[in-house]
Amino acid sequence: MEQPHVSALQLKHEGLERAIREEMNRPAPDHAHLQILKKRKLRLKEELEHI
Numbered sequence: 121m122e123q124p125h126v127s128a129l130q131l132k133h134e135g136l137e138r139a140i141r142e143e144m145n146r147p148a149p150d151h152a153h154l155q156i157l158k159k160r161k162l163r164l165k166e167e168l169e170h171i
Contacts (some may be wrong), residue, residue, distance in 0.1 A: 129168050136161040 133140050140157045 126171055129164055129171075133161060133164045133168065136164065140171070 136157055140154060140161065143154050144147065
C-alpha cells in the first residue's frame with residue numbers, strides 16, 4: 121500500500137478519535153452519534169492493520 125494512503129487513513133483515524141472525545145465531553149453526548157463514530161474508527165483501525 122502506498123504511504124500517502126496510509127497517512128490519509130491515519131489522519132482520518134485521528135480525526136475520528138478527536139470527534140469521539142469532543143462528543144463525550146459535551147454536557148449531553150449523543151450516544152447514537154458516538155456509536156457511529158466508534159464503528160468508523162474501528163473500521164479504519166482494521167484497515168490499517170491489514171496494510
